[in-house]
Amino acid sequence: MEQDKDGANARAAIYTRISKDLTLEGLGVTRQLEDCLALAERKGWSVLDEKFEDNDISAAGGKKREGYNRLKAVMEAGEVDVVVVYAADRLHRNSRELEDWIDLASETGINIYSATNGFIDLSNPDGRTMARVVTAFAAGEVEKTKMRLIRKHLELAEAGAWPGQACYGYTADAEIVPEEAAVITEMAARVLHGEGLNAIAKDFTARGIPTARGAAWRAASIRNILKSPRIAGLRVHRGKVSAKGQWAGIISEETSAMLRARFAPGRSDGIRGGARKHLLTGLLVCSKCGTGMVKCINGRTKKESYRCPKNEGSAACGGTTIVSAETEAWLAEAAFQFQDARVVGQTEATSEWLEQTGALDARLEEIASDYALGSISRSEWQAARAAVERAKSALPVPIIRPRNLTTGAMLRVAWDGMATSVRRAILDDIFVKVVVMPRRQVTGPKSFDAGRIVPEWRQ
Ligand SMILES: [Zn+2]
Numbered sequence: 384m385e386q387d388k389d390g391a392n393a394r395a396a397i398y399t400r401i402s403k404d405l406t407l408e409g410l411g412v413t414r415q416l417e418d419c420l421a422l423a424e425r426k427g428w429s430v431l432d433e434k435f436e437d438n439d440i441s442a443a444g445g446k447k448r449e450g451y452n453r454l455k456a457v458m459e460a461g462e463v464d465v466v467v468v469y470a471a472d473r474l475h476r477n478s479r480e481l482e483d484w485i486d487l488a489s490e491t492g493i494n495i496y497s498a499t500n501g502f503i504d505l506s507n508p509d510g511r512t513m514a515r516v517v518t519a520f521a522a523g524e525v526e527k528t529k530m531r532l533i534r535k536h537l538e539l540a541e542a543g544a545w546p547g548q549a550c551y552g553y554t555a556d557a558e559i560v561p562e563e564a565a566v567i568t569e570m571a572a573r574v575l576h577g578e579g580l581n582a583i584a585k586d587f588t589a590r591g592i593p594t595a596r597g598a599a600w601r602a603a604s605i606r607n608i609l610k611s612p613r614i615a616g617l618r619v620h621r622g623k624v625s626a627k628g629q630w631a632g633i634i635s636e637e638t639s640a641m642l643r644a645r646f647a648p649g650r651s652d653g654i655r656g657g658a659r660k661h662l663l664t665g666l667l668v669c670s671k672c673g674t675g676m677v678k679c680i681n682g683r684t685k686k687e688s689y690r691c692p693k694n695e696g697s698a699a700c701g702g703t704t705i706v707s708a709e710t711e712a713w714l715a716e717a718a719f720q721f722q723d724a725r726v727v728g729q730t731e732a733t734s735e736w737l738e739q740t741g742a743l744d745a746r747l748e749e750i751a752s753d754y755a756l757g758s759i760s761r762s763e764w765q766a767a768r769a770a771v772e773r774a775k776s777a778l779p780v781p782i783i784r785p786r787n788l789t790t791g792a793m794l795r796v797a798w799d800g801m802a803t804s805v806r807r808a809i810l811d812d813i814f815v816k817v818v819v820m821p822r823r824q825v826t827g828p829k830s831f832d833a834g835r836i837v838p839e840w841r842q
Pocket residue numbers: 669670671672673674691699700701702703
């Protein structure tokens with residue numbers, strides 16, 4: 384006499400699964416297991432010690448479905464009489480998966496029960512039809528949930544809600560971390576000043592400034608921090624600034640716009656500029672041959688000078704030399720005075736740049752909406768967009784000064800404490816080049832003669 388397989392004392396296997404959808408609904412493994420055990424108890428089944436479990440979230444268990452495969456083996460070996468899985472509508476999120484279970488049930492002749500929403504028995508046609516209907520509805524629910532989430536994210540983005548996670552400069556609750564904010568302000572100023580990212584990273588590491596993860600500073604970490612509109616209190620959605628954030632910015636929106644433009648694709652972002660050893664190498668130019676001068680030390684007197692390098696086979700004449708210390712000091716002072724004279728013009732350059740990029744951004748929006756409304760084709764839109772992007776990246780980003788270094792007087796005070804690369808960035812911002820004229824007979828070789836220095840000023 385054939386025993387009813389689902390009768391009391393049947394051997395039951397329990398299968399649970401962790402998936403993102405189930406976890407979002409708070410249906411962890413424990414909860415699933417409890418419900419399955421309750422069903423087994425009501426039916427009077429004895430539950431196998433081995434629990435079958437798959438984890439769709441962790442990478443290791445992801446696609447292999449080891450639990451499912453082991454359960455299948457146990458079923459095929461006839462070691463169980465009945466299988467309990469968590470609610471069919473929750474577990475069988477897609478119809479293909481449900482059909483796997485139906486096939487397995489009919490191949491092995493083992494009934495599969497789901498633990499909630501009534502018991503769906505996959506061993507008979509009515510049960511299978513029910514399971515398929517329920518699964519179709521469940522799949523629809525998942526889609527609706529996804530749509531709701533997408534809409535919710537968009538709403539949050541448009542309202543400028545804080546994105547949630549901590550980042551350099553902010554706690555997870557959008558509070559500014561003062562020490563990190565100070566570092567951000569400094570790196571922003573130095574980058575906009577034209578200093579290379581590598582030089583800044585090296586300086587920060589040397590000063591023992593901690594990074595977010597406690598590692599050494601790298602050019603990429605600085606760039607990533609400065610590129611993020613979040614530090615200017617701006618909310619980003621799908622890669623675009625979507626709203627003014629509901630949190631305080633560390634840098635101004637204008638500064639952020641300039642930084643983002645500086646790091647935009649197709650623009651050299653100054654990563655290569657490493658720490659500089661000599662202040663004027665390459666900035667000083669030999670008047671006789673036009674070659675950039677290099678720093679040398681006189682072997683006998685130990686006196687430092689810049690000279691035109693005489694190399695075999697190169698155009699350099701080797702005919703000009705000028706003392707180092709006095710030249711560096713004289714040019715710095717000239718730079719301070721020049722700086723005082725031009726501070727006024729700077730804000731104008733900045734607002735002009737902002738106006739120009741703003742106009743191009745508006746143009747981008749305009750052509751995007753032309754495309755959305757169907758008045759231009761996709762290829763026309765792409766071509767137009769590319770042209771505007773090109774125009775945008777061709778606009779030179781104005782160089783702005785750290786707020787505490789705006790005037791020549793401020794520069795003069797801070798000068799000796801600055802890294803050579805910072806000082807050089809400032810000089811590069813003031814001088815196109817500095818031509819060094821030949822020595823004049825009257826002054827003789829020893830004394831410094833400022834008359835030999837002919838700067839070409841940047842306008
Ligand atoms: Zn020369």
